[in-house]
Each structure stands twice: as structure tokens, then as C-alpha cells.
Amino acid sequence: xxxxxxxxxxxLLAMAxxxxxxxxxxxxxxxxxxxxxxxxxxxxxxxxxxxxxxxNALGSLIVGYLADFMDRVxxxxxxxxxxxxxxxxxxxxVPIIVSIAYxxxxxxxxxxxxxxxxxxxxxxxxxxxxxxxxxxTFNVAFSVVGSLLAVLPGYLGRFGYDLVFLAxxxxxxxxxxMVLRAVKYLxxxxxxxxxxxxxxxxxxxLRSSWLLKRLIPEAIIGLGAGIIIPLFxxxxxxxxxxxxxxxxxxxxxxNATLALGTLMAPIISRAFRSRxxxxxxxxxxxxxxxxxxxxxxxLPILLTLFIIRNTLxxxxxxxxxxxxxxxxxxxxxxxxxxxxxxxxxxxxxxGPGLGGYLMDIGYLDLPLYLTSMLYAxxxxxxxxxxxxxxxxxxxxxxx
Numbered sequence: 048x049x050x051x052x053x054x055x056x057x058x059l060l061a062m063a064x065x066x067x068x069x070x071x072x073x074x075x076x077x078x079x080x081x082x083x084x085x086x087x088x089x090x091x092x093x094x095x096x097x098x099x100x101x102x103n104a105l106g107s108l109i110v111g112y113l114a115d116f117m118d119r120v121x122x123x124x125x126x127x128x129x130x131x132x133x134x135x136x137x138x139x140x141v142p143i144i145v146s147i148a149y150x151x152x153x154x155x156x157x158x159x160x161x162x163x164x165x166x167x168x169x170x171x172x173x174x175x176x177x178x179x180x181x182x183x184t185f186n187v188a189f190s191v192v193g194s195l196l197a198v199l200p201g202y203l204g205r206f207g208y209d210l211v212f213l214a215x216x217x218x219x220x221x222x223x224x225m226v227l228r229a230v231k232y233l234x235x236x237x238x239x240x241x242x243x244x245x246x247x248x249x250x251x252x253l254r255s256s257w258l259l260k261r262l263i264p265e266a267i268i269g270l271g272a273g274i275i276i277p278l279f280x281x282x283x284x285x286x287x288x289x290x291x292x293x294x295x296x297x298x299x300x301x302n303a304t305l306a307l308g309t310l311m312a313p314i315i316s317r318a319f320r321s322r323x324x325x326x327x328x329x330x331x332x333x334x335x336x337x338x339x340x341x342x343x344x345x346l347p348i349l350l351t352l353f354i355i356r357n358t359l360x361x362x363x364x365x366x367x368x369x370x371x372x373x374x375x376x377x378x379x380x381x382x383x384x385x386x387x388x389x390x391x392x393x394x395x396x397x398g399p400g401l402g403g404y405l406m407d408i409g410y411l412d413l414p415l416y417l418t419s420m421l422y423a424x425x426x427x428x429x430x431x432x433x434x435x436x437x438x439x440x441x442x443x444x445x446x
Contacts, residue, residue: 057172065185076193076295085140097397102154104396137149138213166372184309193214255374269394274418275414278403323430
């Protein structure tokens with residue numbers, strides 16, 4: 048199997064880059080419902096989730112610069128310790144503490160610095176598609192664990208939420224020894240690519256600025272995703288009264304399916320001989336499925352469509368990450384990943400507030416329709432802006 052090319056070090060980095068999938072899996076099911084249970088309104092929940100995306104954008108930019116300026120391993124360890132401690136504060140159940148802790152987790156964005164390390168290794172070994180797809184597969188596999196953990200509050204009440212947050216914090220702390228072990232075998236140049244100074248004005252002078260301009264459709268994707276994705280479990284809960292235990296099972300199945308899907312991503316990329324065409328095809332199909340969902344009232348069929356949409360849309364992520372990794376110069380990779388994340392995160396900050404407000408006033412399906420229109424626009428623009436970039440930049444595909 049082609050993932051043998053990743054090797055032991057790559058496998059360890061992929062796992063470290065993915066273990067926090069437990070957080071994604073658990074929070075996508077229970078977070079909005081947990082916030083509702085401690086007295087937060089749907090509109091306020093949407094506001095907090097939206098602000099999280101804004102803080103994530105700010106954190107991505109700051110950490111992206113720091114990742115190109117200082118020791119990446121030390122930075123990653125520091126951010127992991129801070130983020131894990133903030134998750135533990137969410138156990139308090141006090142709305143203001145939960146909200147602030149959740150928002151600060153986004154600011155201390157550890158994902159950017161670890162992605163820069165993984166990207167350097169992948170580029171050097173010429174395994175970008177394989178390593179990022181494997182990382183995504185592990186991520187969704189761990190998210191299955193998180194989704195299953197989210198069933199605990201349904202049986203244990205408040206104590207169940209506490210156990211889930213403890214598991215989330217542990218998933219961050221455990222990545223530290225994994226990264227420390229992996230970096231023993233890495234060249235120092237992979238870990239530290241230092242720029243001489245920090246300046247926002249440098250963004251306009253990046254050799255990758257042409258690429259960042261062509262990633263603008265990611266902002267539209269971010270806005271659409273923000274409107275419904277973090278509120279999907281709340282949508283099922285409010286419209287169909289699906290309980291937390293059932294949602295946990297559905298999300299677990301969805302993420303397990305996605306894990307298999309991301310394993311296929313490099314195969315799809317090579318079949319089309321284009322990451323761009325692959326991303327457009329997968330996201331386009333996912334958009335069609337999303338647009339159909341509000342008109343379906345048969346719950347088993349609807350949940351099946353939810354799983355299909357989730358798989359198709361997220362299969363594109365490792366391919367886009369791989370494309371950016373291949374095109375970005377190594378000395379700019381931290382900033383490029385940071386700005387790319389910021390492009391999606393800032394509009395994503397607006398979405399949950401709008402989606403939560405629409406649900407609060409009774410328009411439960413409108414967020415799905417709005418997201419479908421935004422996704423469709425972004426997919427078309429993405430194709431127009433990037434359709435020739437692989438040919439012009441000489442991106443080679445192994446057969």
C-alpha cells in the first residue's frame with residue numbers, strides 16, 4: 048500500500064497531527080447542546096461559535112508568523128499545554144468561563160505550527176498527498192472516538208460532559224511526547240525556518256502571495272460552513288428532536304465513513320491527475336447533497352445524506368492542503384498555512400451568529416439553503432482561479 052512510503056516518522060507525525068480529532072468529534076455533537084444546557088440561548092451560542100472562528104483567524108496569523116520565526120517544537124509544546132488547560136476550564140459550567148476558555152483555545156492555534164512541521168517533512172520526502180491524507184484519516188478516526196464519547200452525557204448527565212472534556216484535554220497533552228519522539232529523527236532545517244523579523248507588511252511581499260489571492264474562495268466556504276456546520280447537531284435536535292445518544296452514533300458513523308473516504312483521496316487525485324479537479328468535484332457533489340437535505344423528512348434518508356455530504360466535502364481537505372504545501376516555499380510555509388486558515392476563519396466567525404439567529408426565530412432550514420448557495424459560488428470560483436496552476440507550476444503526479 049502506498050502509505051508505506053510515509054514511514055515510521057511520518058506515521059508518528061500524522062498521529063500527532065490528528066489526535067485532537069477527538070475534540071472535533073465530541074464537540075461537533077455535544078458542544079452546542081452543552082452550552083444550551085448551562086443556560087446559553089441559541090443566538091448566544093451562535094455568537095460564541097462565530098467569535099471562535101474570528102479568534103481562530105487571529106491565532107492562525109499570529110502563530111503562522113511565530114512558526115516561521117522561532118523554534119517550532121517549543122512553540123507547539125507551549126500552545127498544547129495552554130490549550131489543554133483551557134479545555135479543563137470548560138468543566139466549570141459557568142457560561143462566561145466556558146465562553147472565554149473556548150475562545151482562547153482558538154487564539155492559541157497549535158494546528159498551524161504542527162502543520163508547518165508536517166508539511167516540511169512531507170515536502171522533503173515527496174509524500175504530501177499520502178501524509179496529509181493519512182493525517183486526515185487518523186483525524187476522522189479519532190473523531191469517531193470523540194463522537195462516541197459524546198454519548199456519555201446522555202447517560203451520566205453533567206458528569207458525562209466533565210469526562211469528555213477531560214478526554215479532550217488529554218488528547219492535546221499526549222501529542223507532546225509524540226512530537227518530541229518524532230523530531231529526534233528529523234533534520235533541524237525542517238523544524239526551524241527562521242525569518243529575520245516579524246512584519247505584517249511582509250505578507251504583500253511573499254512569493255506565495257499569488258497563491259493566497261487565488262484561495263479567496265476559501266473565505267466563501269468559511270462563511271457557508273460557519274452558518275450551519277457547528278450548528279448541525281442543534282438543527283437535528285430542534286427540528287427532529289434527535290437525542291444526544293442518537294446524534295453521537297450518527298456522527299461516529301459519519302466520521303468512520305469519512306476516515307475511509309480520506310484514504311481514497313490520493314487515488315482520486317491521481318485518477319484525475321489534478322488536485323484542483325478533485326477538490327472541485329468532491330465539493331460540488333457535497334453542495335448538491337446539502338441543498339437537497341432540507342426537503343427530506345424521512346429521518347433515516349436524511350441522516351444518510353448527512354453522512355454522504357460530510358464525507359464528500361471533507362475528502363477534499365487533504366488534497367487542498369497537499370496542493371498548498373507543494374506550491375508554498377519552505378521559508379513561507381508557516382505563514383501561508385496561517386493566512387489560508389485565516390481566510391476561512393474570519394468569514395466563519397460571522398456564520399454561526401447568523402445561523403443561530405435564524406434558528407432562534409424559527410427559520411430552521413434557511414441556514415442550509417444559504418450555505419448551499421455560498422458553497423456553489425466558491426466551487427465555481429475555485430475552479431476558475433486555480434484550474435491551470437498545477438500545469439504552470441509543474442506539479443508532477445506519480446502513477
